[in-house]
Amino acid sequence: MAQLPSDNILLEVRGLKKHFPIRGGFLRRVVGQVKAVDGVDFYIKQGETLGLVGESGCGKSTTGRTILRLHEPTEGEVIFNDPKTGRVHIERLDAKELRRVRPNMQIIFQDPFSSLDPRMTVGRIVAEPLVINKIASGRELRRRVDELLTVVGLRSQHATRYPHAFSGGQRQRVGIARALALNPKLVICDEPVSALDVSVQAQVLNLLEDLQQQFDLTYLFVAHDLSVVKHISDRVAVMYVGQMVELAETRTLFATPKHPYTEALLAAIPKPDPRNRTRPLKLPGDVPSPANPPSGCYFHPRCPYAMDVCKVQRPPLRDLGNEHWVACHQAEHLQLRGVTRLADIPVISGSASSTNGSSDNATTGDSSTAATSADGGATTRSSERQN
Numbered sequence: 001m002a003q004l005p006s007d008n009i010l011l012e013v014r015g016l017k018k019h020f021p022i023r024g025g026f027l028r029r030v031v032g033q034v035k036a037v038d039g040v041d042f043y044i045k046q047g048e049t050l051g052l053v054g055e056s057g058c059g060k061s062t063t064g065r066t067i068l069r070l071h072e073p074t075e076g077e078v079i080f081n082d083p084k085t086g087r088v089h090i091e092r093l094d095a096k097e098l099r100r101v102r103p104n105m106q107i108i109f110q111d112p113f114s115s116l117d118p119r120m121t122v123g124r125i126v127a128e129p130l131v132i133n134k135i136a137s138g139r140e141l142r143r144r145v146d147e148l149l150t151v152v153g154l155r156s157q158h159a160t161r162y163p164h165a166f167s168g169g170q171r172q173r174v175g176i177a178r179a180l181a182l183n184p185k186l187v188i189c190d191e192p193v194s195a196l197d198v199s200v201q202a203q204v205l206n207l208l209e210d211l212q213q214q215f216d217l218t219y220l221f222v223a224h225d226l227s228v229v230k231h232i233s234d235r236v237a238v239m240y241v242g243q244m245v246e247l248a249e250t251r252t253l254f255a256t257p258k259h260p261y262t263e264a265l266l267a268a269i270p271k272p273d274p275r276n277r278t279r280p281l282k283l284p285g286d287v288p289s290p291a292n293p294p295s296g297c298y299f300h301p302r303c304p305y306a307m308d309v310c311k312v313q314r315p316p317l318r319d320l321g322n323e324h325w326v327a328c329h330q331a332e333h334l335q336l337r338g339v340t341r342l343a344d345i346p347v348i349s350g351s352a353s354s355t356n357g358s359s360d361n362a363t364t365g366d367s368s369t370a371a372t373s374a375d376g377g378a379t380t381r382s383s384e385r386q387n
């Protein structure tokens with residue numbers, strides 16, 4: 001990646017690769033590589049939200065996990081601006097150093113059902129990071145757990161219950177409380193709402209926005225849904241088969257996409273207003289396998305604008321100006337169709353949650369929790385952010 005802006009950069013990722021070996025034969029020899037992440041560059045500024053979108057299997061979740069070293073990177077650099085020690089190369093840290101840096105970088109997992117231990121009470125789940133890092137014990141630990149549960153819209157009484165007693169939205173709130181326990185700077189949100197009912201997605205998104213402001217958090221927000229990303233992100237990065245193909249400020253990317261794949265993704269967003277409906281662009285073929293990607297530009301077998309050079313030369317990610325990065329040989333010449341009015345993109349579940357009274361505290365029957373009171377107004381805030 002070329003010159004970085006001088007602003008506060010919290011995380012910088014350079015040429016990150018994560019390849020998984022394919023083993024075969026009697027001796028289980030390595031016979032190939034799944035290139036899940038194949039040379040990704042980006043940075044995240046302090047306090048911003050970078051949305052990372054793409055189809056299932058494009059490597060967006062693997063990117064987030066590799067940044068945290070839940071997967072060991074195959075190649076590349078992950079540089080984190082540690083508030084205490086300055087710039088730290090995450091990929092070079094040994095286990096002890098990594099433990100010291102980890103509290104600053106946390107993750108909210110996609111599936112709130114499998115990411116919480118069903119044998120532990122919610123109180124123990126939220127307390128676990130504090131206990132492991134020897135940050136609190138006894139009365140102070142209980143006070144901190146109560147505080148964290150309240151902050152995410154639950155109640156201190158919920159600490160004695162088990163995850164099965166909660167709805168999906170509430171379980172995700174528990175996951176968020178656990179991620180916040182160590183006062184992180186960076187939170188990787190790995191599709192935090194995609195496993196939830198549509199009616200509670202906006203509530204959790206708005207909670208994340210509120211927490212970001214309250215605790216000065218920085219998010220890498222992974223999602224496959226552009227309308228989700230539009231509501232929460234300051235900038236958006238699009239991935240295709242393990243590579244970054246476009247990255248720009250949210251409004252710019254939606255209004256003037258410069259990569260044909262982004263154009264296809266935008267055209268596929270359902271528009272509720274029949275006067276503003278656009279015909280989806282039909283891309284031929286399927287997403288190629290990351291174990292055997294095409295030559296040149298990975299998108300060329302499906303791209304309606306492909307030229308001969310696209311079949312042999314991989315386009316680098318380059319800045320077209322105003323921090324609009326694109327990996328396409330023809331980026332300057334193509335006139336691609338975007339979304340002219342961001343308001344045309346539906347607000348996730350906004351009206352649903354406010355009109356039918358559905359909320360993510362239904363299972364425990366607590367109509368007075370902060371979760372409920374936060375929901376109606378928060379839906380409006382979400383729609384205001386980008387419109």
Ligand code: SF4
Nearest residue numbers: 297300303310328329
């Ligand atoms: Fe299409 Fe060529 Fe651009 Fe790839 S480089 S997106 S094939 S025009």
